[in-house]
Amino acid sequence: AQSVTQLGSHVSVSEGALVLLRCNYSSSVPPYLFWYVQYPNQGLQLLLKYTSAATLVKGINGFEAEFKKSETSFHLTKPSAHMSDAAEYFCAVRPLSNFGNEKLTFGTGTRLTIIP
Amino acid sequence: GAVVSQHPSWVICKSGTSVKIECRSLDFQATTMFWYRQFPKQSLMLMATSNEGSKATYEQGVEKDKFLINHASLTLSTLTVTSAHPEDSSFYICSVRTSGSRANFGPGTRLTVT
Numbered sequence: 001a002q003s004v005t006q007l008g009s010h011v012s013v014s015e016g017a018l019v020l021l022r023c024n025y026s027s028s029v030p031p032y033l034f035w036y037v038q039y040p041n042q043g044l045q046l047l048l049k050y051t052s053a054a055t056l057v058k059g060i061n062g063f064e065a066e067f068k069k070s071e072t073s074f075h076l077t078k079p080s081a082h083m084s085d086a087a088e089y090f091c092a093v094r095p096l097s098n099f100g101n102e103k104l105t106f107g108t109g110t111r112l113t114i115i116p
Numbered sequence: 117g118a119v120v121s122q123h124p125s126w127v128i129c130k131s132g133t134s135v136k137i138e139c140r141s142l143d144f145q146a147t148t149m150f151w152y153r154q155f156p157k158q159s160l161m162l163m164a165t166s167n168e169g170s171k172a173t174y175e176q177g178v179e180k181d182k183f184l185i186n187h188a189s190l191t192l193s194t195l196t197v198t199s200a201h202p203e204d205s206s207f208y209i210c211s212v213r214t215s216g217s218r219a220n221f222g223p224g225t226r227l228t229v230t
Contacts, residue, residue, distance in 0.1 A: 034219075036221075042223060042224065043122075043209050043221045043222055043223040043224040044160070044209065044211075044221040045221075046219075046220075046221075090159060090160065094219075103150075103162050103165070104150070104162070104211075104219060105162075106159045106160045106161075107159060108158065108159045109157075109158070109159050111157075
């Protein structure tokens with residue numbers, strides 16, 4: 001069984017400040033891990049993914065995340081927040097397999113608000 | 117990567133009617149597509165896995181007779197919400213699994229049942 005927990009349903013940061021969105025996972029097998037962003041009334045867009053290669057993953061829009069097996073974490077960070085970063089962010093986990101029909105399990109999401 | 121489209125983007129229907137939502141993989145032949153629903157301010161929940169040429173696999177608690185899925189070709193999967201009720205109002209999102217780990221998502225369809 002696999003699951004993800006996102007700590008903090010709402011996070012507010014000032015423009016230019018560090019963004020830190022937390023994600024902890026639980027998986028019986030080594031997982032793939034993902035961060036998705038969802039802007040209002042839109043679908044999901046992949047920010048970045050961990051696929052057992054480098055533990056520090058860089059994504060789009062200046063975001064990055066670090067896989068820490070000892071902490072079962074995959075926190076998302078960005079050094080300097082922009083107003084355009086305001087959105088809902090979802091962490092997701094999937095088993096490390098390539099059969100093609102494995103499920104993505106999503107966290108409950110974190111709404112990021114940027115304060116001018 | 118696969119470009120995924122959904123149609124319609126927003127639909128309003130009356131209670132008791134049926135609504136069909138299309139998910140198309142525009143540049144990738146998808147043997148597997150996934151359907152999710154998202155209630156307001158909540159996460160995405162997987163409803164079913166759509167398999168080309170065979171029956172869909174539904175998640176526990178999802179009524180297969182209410183949410184009919186047809187994956188008739190490698191580029192099209194449809195979700196039909198039958199006898200829709202206001203509680204079915206939600207955001208429905210499909211995704212296509214491409215090579216390796218990547219899953220591409222459609223833009224979503226907002227269903228409002230009045």
